[in-house]
Amino acid sequence: MKALLLAATSSLALTGFAMAQTDATDGTATTTDTTTTTIIQDAATDVGDAAAAAGDRIEDAADRAESALDEAVTTDAADVAEDAADRAESVTDEAVTEGADGTVVDTTTTTTTMPDATTPVVPAPMGAPADPAVQPTPDTAPVVAPDVSAPALTADNPGMLGSWLLDRRIWTTNQPSSSAWSDPMLTERPAEWTDIAKVGDIVVDTDGNVLGYVADIGGFLGIGAKQVLLGKDALHFVRIGDDAFFATNFTREELEALPDFDKTTVMQ
The missing domain is CATH 2.30.30.240 (PRC-barrel domain)
Structure with missing residues (x-):
C-alpha cells in the first residue's frame, strides 16, 4: 500500500512539471516559470509525505489487529483451561470437607438409579442359581404352596365330580x-x-x-x-x-x- 502511494505521488509530480512547460506559437521552447515549478514540486512533496504517513498508519493498524487477534486466541485458550481447573477444584471441595474435629469427611452423594416402572423385569430362568448380592424382599419372595389337605387322587383311585x-x-x-x-x-x-x-x-x-x-x-x-x-x-x-x-x-x-x-x- 505504501509503495503504491509513493508511485502515485511521483507520477503527479512529473505531470505537474510537464504542464509547467509549454510550446511557443513559433515552435521555440519557452522558459519554465520557476515559481510555478517550485509550487508544484512542493505540492508533490506534501502529497508524497501524506501518502507515506497514511501508509504507515495503515500498516500500524494492521499490526495492532494481528497482535490483538493473537492475544485473543491465547487468552481464550488460557481462560478455558483456567475455568476447567476452577471447576475441578470446586467439585473436589464439595466432595471432601473437613469436619469440626479436623477429620476429613467425604460428602459425596451416591446416587442409586431405580429401574423405570415401564421397563419390564425379566425373571431369571428356572433352575438358575440365585444371585447372592440380591436378597429377596417381601414383594419378590417366592410363594410357598399352602397345605390344603387335598385328597390323594390317582387314576387307580379316582375321585368323582x-x-x-x-x-x-x-x-x-x-x-x-x-x-x-x-x-x-x-x-x-x-x-x-x-x-x-x-x-x-x-x-x-x-x-x-x-x-x-x-x-x-x-x-x-x-x-x-x-x-x-x-x-x-x-x-x-x-x-x-x-x-x-x-x-x-x-x-x-x-x-x-x-x-x-x-x-x-x-x-x-
Whole structure:
C-alpha cells in the first residue's frame, strides 16, 4: 500500500512539471516559470509525505489487529483451561470437607438409579442359581404352596365330580329293602337288575359332607318325574369295566312310596 502511494505521488509530480512547460506559437521552447515549478514540486512533496504517513498508519493498524487477534486466541485458550481447573477444584471441595474435629469427611452423594416402572423385569430362568448380592424382599419372595389337605387322587383311585354324578343311573337289585347290601365282585350287570331312576342332585352339609342324593323316578326326559331324597347309604356305587352307576336294594314300588323332595329344606 505504501509503495503504491509513493508511485502515485511521483507520477503527479512529473505531470505537474510537464504542464509547467509549454510550446511557443513559433515552435521555440519557452522558459519554465520557476515559481510555478517550485509550487508544484512542493505540492508533490506534501502529497508524497501524506501518502507515506497514511501508509504507515495503515500498516500500524494492521499490526495492532494481528497482535490483538493473537492475544485473543491465547487468552481464550488460557481462560478455558483456567475455568476447567476452577471447576475441578470446586467439585473436589464439595466432595471432601473437613469436619469440626479436623477429620476429613467425604460428602459425596451416591446416587442409586431405580429401574423405570415401564421397563419390564425379566425373571431369571428356572433352575438358575440365585444371585447372592440380591436378597429377596417381601414383594419378590417366592410363594410357598399352602397345605390344603387335598385328597390323594390317582387314576387307580379316582375321585368323582358332582357334575359327573348328575344323571348317573340308579338300578335296583329287586331284593327286599330289608336285605343287607353286599358288594359283589361283578364282571357284568346281573340280568335281574332294573333301571328305575337317575341321580338328579347331591345334597351336602355346610362342611361339604355328602348327606344324600335326590333321585328322579319315572317321567319322560325329566318331565313328570317324582323326586325323592335318599340317604347316602341307600345307594351304592358300582363300576363294571367302563360302566359306572348306582345300585340299591329298594324296589321301584318302595321308592315311589317315599314323600316328594321338599326343595325348601336346602339352599339353592
